[in-house]
Amino acid sequence: MHKRISTSMAVVLLLALLGSIFGAPRSAAAAGQWYAEYYPNTTLSGSPSLTRYESDLTHDWGTGGPGWGVPNDGFSARYTQDIWFDGATYRFTYRSDDGLRLWINDVLVIDSWGDHAAEWKTRDYAVSGGTARVRIEYYEAWGTALMQVGWEKLQSGAVWDALFWNNTSHSGNAVYGRKDVAIDFDWGTGSPDPKVSADNFSARWSRTLGFEAGTYRFYASSDDGVRVYVDGHRVVDAWKKQHLPNTHYGDMTLGAGNHTVVVEYFEEGGDASVHVWWNRADALKGWEGRYYDNRELRGAPAMIRDDAEINFDWGQGAPASWMASDNFSVRWVRTINLPAGLYRFNGRSDDGIRLWIDDVDLKLDHWTPQTLTWHYQDWHWLEGTHTLRVEYFDGTGSASVQFWWDYAATVEAARAMAPSPTYRSTTVVAPAPSTPTTGGSSAVQLPGPWQGEYFATRDMTKAAALVRTDTAIDFNWGWNSPAEEIPVNNFAVRWTGTFDAEGGRYRLTTTTDDGVRVYVDDRLVISSWWPMRGVRSAIVRLTPGQHVIRVEYFEATQAARARFSWQRLGS
Numbered sequence: 001m002h003k004r005i006s007t008s009m010a011v012v013l014l015l016a017l018l019g020s021i022f023g024a025p026r027s028a029a030a031a032g033q034w035y036a037e038y039y040p041n042t043t044l045s046g047s048p049s050l051t052r053y054e055s056d057l058t059h060d061w062g063t064g065g066p067g068w069g070v071p072n073d074g075f076s077a078r079y080t081q082d083i084w085f086d087g088a089t090y091r092f093t094y095r096s097d098d099g100l101r102l103w104i105n106d107v108l109v110i111d112s113w114g115d116h117a118a119e120w121k122t123r124d125y126a127v128s129g130g131t132a133r134v135r136i137e138y139y140e141a142w143g144t145a146l147m148q149v150g151w152e153k154l155q156s157g158a159v160w161d162a163l164f165w166n167n168t169s170h171s172g173n174a175v176y177g178r179k180d181v182a183i184d185f186d187w188g189t190g191s192p193d194p195k196v197s198a199d200n201f202s203a204r205w206s207r208t209l210g211f212e213a214g215t216y217r218f219y220a221s222s223d224d225g226v227r228v229y230v231d232g233h234r235v236v237d238a239w240k241k242q243h244l245p246n247t248h249y250g251d252m253t254l255g256a257g258n259h260t261v262v263v264e265y266f267e268e269g270g271d272a273s274v275h276v277w278w279n280r281a282d283a284l285k286g287w288e289g290r291y292y293d294n295r296e297l298r299g300a301p302a303m304i305r306d307d308a309e310i311n312f313d314w315g316q317g318a319p320a321s322w323m324a325s326d327n328f329s330v331r332w333v334r335t336i337n338l339p340a341g342l343y344r345f346n347g348r349s350d351d352g353i354r355l356w357i358d359d360v361d362l363k364l365d366h367w368t369p370q371t372l373t374w375h376y377q378d379w380h381w382l383e384g385t386h387t388l389r390v391e392y393f394d395g396t397g398s399a400s401v402q403f404w405w406d407y408a409a410t411v412e413a414a415r416a417m418a419p420s421p422t423y424r425s426t427t428v429v430a431p432a433p434s435t436p437t438t439g440g441s442s443a444v445q446l447p448g449p450w451q452g453e454y455f456a457t458r459d460m461t462k463a464a465a466l467v468r469t470d471t472a473i474d475f476n477w478g479w480n481s482p483a484e485e486i487p488v489n490n491f492a493v494r495w496t497g498t499f500d501a502e503g504g505r506y507r508l509t510t511t512t513d514d515g516v517r518v519y520v521d522d523r524l525v526i527s528s529w530w531p532m533r534g535v536r537s538a539i540v541r542l543t544p545g546q547h548v549i550r551v552e553y554f555e556a557t558q559a560a561r562a563r564f565s566w567q568r569l570g571s
Contacts, residue, residue, distance in 0.1 A: 034079040034136075038070045042099075042139040044078055054079070057136065061145040076139035077147075087129030088153045089179040095120045096138060096147040103135040107194065113139075115459065118146045122296055126178035126193065160205040160263075164196045168266040170204060180205065182299020183263055183276040186558070191272070202266040203274075210320050212305040213256040217281040219249045222265060222274040229262040230254070241268050245478070245513075245559045251281050273558075280304045287332040287390075291319050295393045297329045307332060310390055310403040311423055317399070329393040330401070340383035342414045344406040346376045347390075348421060350398050356389040357382075360526055360538040369395045374421035379414050384505070384569065386539070450495040450551075454482055458492045458554045470495065473551055473564040480560075492554040493562065503544040504568055509537040511563040512553060518564070519550040531556040539569070 033055055037048035049069035057079060065072040092110060094100060097118040102110040109125045138147045159179035166175050176195040183205055191198040220226040220236045223244050228236035235250035265274045277300045280288065284306040291303040303320055310332055318325040347353040347364050350372040355364040363377040392401045402423045408414035450473060454466040465485045473495055481488045510516045510526060513533040518526035525538040553562045 034081045036066075037078045038066045039076045039078075040069065040071055040074075042074055042076050042141060044076045044137060044139075048078075057147065057149045059145075059147050061140075063144060065140075065145065072145070073140060073142040075145075076137065079136040079138075081134055082131050083134050084131050085127040085129060086153060087127070089124055089126045089159065089181075090151045090153050091181070092123045092125060092149070092151045093120065094123075094147075094149045097144050098141045099137075099139045100147055100149070101137050102149065103133075105132050106135075113137075115141050118144070122298070124181050160207045162203060162205050164192055165202045166197045166200070168200050168202050168268055170202050170264065181294055183274060184299055185272075185274055187272040188557075189271060198272075199267065199269045201272075202264070204265075205263040205276075206260065208258050208260045209302055210258050210323070211254045211256065212303060213254065214304075215251055215253045215281040216278050216304070217249050217251050218276070218278045219247055220263070220274070220276050221245070221247045223271050224268050225266045226274055226276070227264045228276060229264075231259050239264075239266075243271070243479075244273055276300065278304075287334045290331045290333075291323065292329045292331075293324055293327075295327050295329050295395065297331055297391060297393075302328075309425060310401060311425075312399075312401055314394075314399040316397070325399070326394060326396045328399075329391065332390045332392075332403075333387065335385060335387045337385050338382045339407070339409070341381070342379040342408045342411070343382050344376055344379055344408075344414075344417075344419065346374065346402075346404050346406070346419075346421075346423075348372065348374045348400075348402040348423065349392060350400045351395045352391075352393045353401060353403070354391050355403070356391075358387050358538055359389065359528075359536050367391075367393070372398070372400055376419055378419070379408065384539075450497045453494045453496075454486050455492040455494075456486055458490050458556075460492050460494055460552065464494075473562055475560075475562050477555075477560040479558065482560075488560075489555060489557045491560075492552070495551045495553075495564075496548065498546055498548050501542040501544065501547055502568065503542065505539055505541055507537055507539050507567045507569055508549075509535060509565050509567070510551070511535050511561065513559050513561040514556045515554045516562070517552040519552075521547055522550075529554075533559075 033053040034057060036052050036054045038050040039045065040049045050067055059066070061072075063072060065075060066077065092102065094102070094110060094112070095118045096112060098115045099113040100110065101108065101113050104125070104127060110123050112121065136149055159181050160183060162178050162180045163174040164176040165171065176193050178193070185192070189198060191201065192203070218228050218230065218235045220228055220238060221244065222238065222242070224241045225239040226236065226248070227234060227239055228250070230252050233252065235252050236248050238246070238248040263274075263276050286306050286308040287310060289305050289307040290297075290301040291305070292298060293302040302323055312319070314325075316325060318328065319330070345355055345363050347355065347366070349366070349370070351369045352367040353364060353375070354367050357363060363380065364375055366373070366375050390403050404424055404426050406417055406424075408417055450470045452468050452470040453460075453464040454468070455462060456465040466483050475482065479488060481491065482493070508518055508520070508525060510518060511534075512528075514531040515529040516526060516536060517524060517529055518538070520540055520542070525540055526536050528534075528536050551564050
C-alpha cells in the first residue's frame with residue numbers, strides 16, 4: 001500500500017538531498033577539520049553560497065572553482081579551526097593565487113592580500129601554548145586559482161634565542177621570549193608581540209655558530225639603535241636614535257670553530273626595524289659557499305667558506321659538525337671568465353637544486369624534495385665574464401649535490417657529446433679584469449627622453465596617475481614620493497624609451513629598492529619582481545639600430561630608489 005507524501009515532507013527530503021550533494025555543513029566537524037565558507041565575490045561579503053568541512057588546505061582548482069554556487073573567478077573563502085599548539089616558534093609556509101591572510105587568535109600573522117601569482121613564502125611566528133583559533137581568508141580574482149597553507153614547529157638548535165623588554169635598556173626581567181630564525185624584522189609602528197609595547201622596547205638575540213677561519217664583516221641596519229658583539233667584542237656600535245636607510249659594519253678575524261654572536265637593539269618611537277647579516281671580507285679563490293641552517297636560505301648564514309667545487313655527498317651527516325644534518329640550504333656564487341662556446345649545465349642532487357646566470361637566467365629549477373636525481377639544461381651560448389649562482393636545499397634523509405658543465409667550442413662538437421650523469425671537474429678561468437673590452441665604455445645612464453608613467457598603486461593595469469618625460473632613470477627618493485600625485489609607499493613606474501645602439505654585447509644594470517623588470521624589444525631580460533634592495537644585471541646582444549627598452553619598477557615600503565644604466569662590452 002503506497003502512502004501519499006505531504007508537500008512539506010517532500011521539501012524536507014529535497015533539502016536533505018541537496019545538502020548531501022552540495023556539501024552543506026554537518027552539525028559538527030570531525031576532529032582536525034576546517035569549516036570552509038565560500039562566497040561568490042572577492043570580499044567575503046554577504047552569505048556564503050557554499051559551506052562544508054575540509055580535512056586540509058591544499059587546493060589547486062586550476063581555472064575551475066570550489067564547487068556549486070561559487071564562480072570560477074571572483075570568489076573568496078574563509079576557513080576556521082581550533083588547533084592545539086605547543087608554546088614555540090612555528091614556520092608557516094604558504095602560497096596562493098591570489099590573496100591570502102591568516103590570523104591566530106585574531107592576530108594577523110600572514111598578510112598577502114593582493115593579486116599575484118603563486119609563490120612559496122614563509123613566516124615565522126611565536127605561538128603561545130594551548131588551543132588557538134586559526135582563521136584563513138583567501139580570494140581569487142581571475143585565471144588560475146590555488147592556495148596552500150601549512151606549518152611546522154622550529155627546533156631550538158636552528159634559531160636565535162630572543163628576549164624582549166618593555167624599556168630601552170634591557171632593564172629588569174624580560175616580558176617575552178621566543179626563537180627567531182633570522183634577525184630580519186620590519187615591524188613598522190607595531191611591536192614584535194602583543195606582550196611587547198609598540199614604542200620604547202629593547203631586544204637581545206644570542207646564538208653560538210661555527211665559523212670557518214677568516215675575516216668577516218658584520219652588518220646592521222636599524223631604526224633605532226643596534227649593537228653586535230662577537231665573543232664579547234663589540235663589532236658594530238650604532239646605539240642611537242636613527243631612521244632607515246642606514247648600514248653600519250665592522251670587521252673581525254675569526255679562527256675556525258664556534259663563536260658566540262649577540263645582537264642588542266632598542267626602539268624609542270615611531271617605526272621599528274632591525275636587520276643583521278655578515279659576509280666574508282677576505283678574498284675567496286673558489287665558490288663562495290653560504291650555508292644556512294634552514295631550507296629557505298634565510299637570514300645570516302651559519303657558515304661561509306671557500307669551496308673549490310660543488311661535489312658533496314654528506315650522506316646522513318651535515319656540512320659541518322655544528323650544523324643540523326637535515327633541513328639546511330646552501331648558496332654558491334662564483335664569477336667566471338668563460339671561453340666563447342656552448343655550455344650544458346648539469347645538476348645532481350638530493351634534494352632541490354636551481355641555477356642562475358648573471359642573476360637573471362634561470363637554467364635549472366628543480367626546487368623540490370627528491371631522491372638523488374640528475375637534471376641538465378642543454379647547450380647555451382656563453383662568452384666572457386658571467387656570475388653563476390647555484391642554490392641547494394636538503395630536507396630529510398641523505399644530502400648530496402653536484403654541479404658541473406660540459407663545454408663544446410663548436411656546434412659539431414656539441415652534437416657529438418651525449419649528455420651524461422657522471423660528474424666531471426670543470427676547469428675555471430680566472431675572472432676577467434674589470435676594465436671594458438676594446439670598443440667598450442663605462443656604464444652610463446641612457447639619455448632620455450624616457451616616458452615615465454607613474455601609478456598610485458603597484459598595479460600597472462590601472463590608469464597612470466602621472467605621465468611625464470624623464471631625462472634619465474636615476475632617482476633616490478628616500479622615504480619620499482616621486483610627485484604629489486603618488487603615495488610614498490606602494491607605487492609603481494613604467495619607463496619606456498627608444499635608443500640607437502651599435503651592434504654588440506651590452507650589460508644592462510639596475511639598482512633598486514624594491515622590485516624591477518627590464519624588457520628589450522619586449523623580451524624580459526631582468527626580473528626581480530619582489531621587495532628587495534640590490535643590483536641586478538643582464539648581458540644582451542643588440543643588433544645595430546633602434547631598440548625599445550622598458551623598465552618597470554615598484555616601491556613597497558620604506559626607502560625608494562631606481563637607477564638604470566648600460567655598458568657596451570664590445571662587438
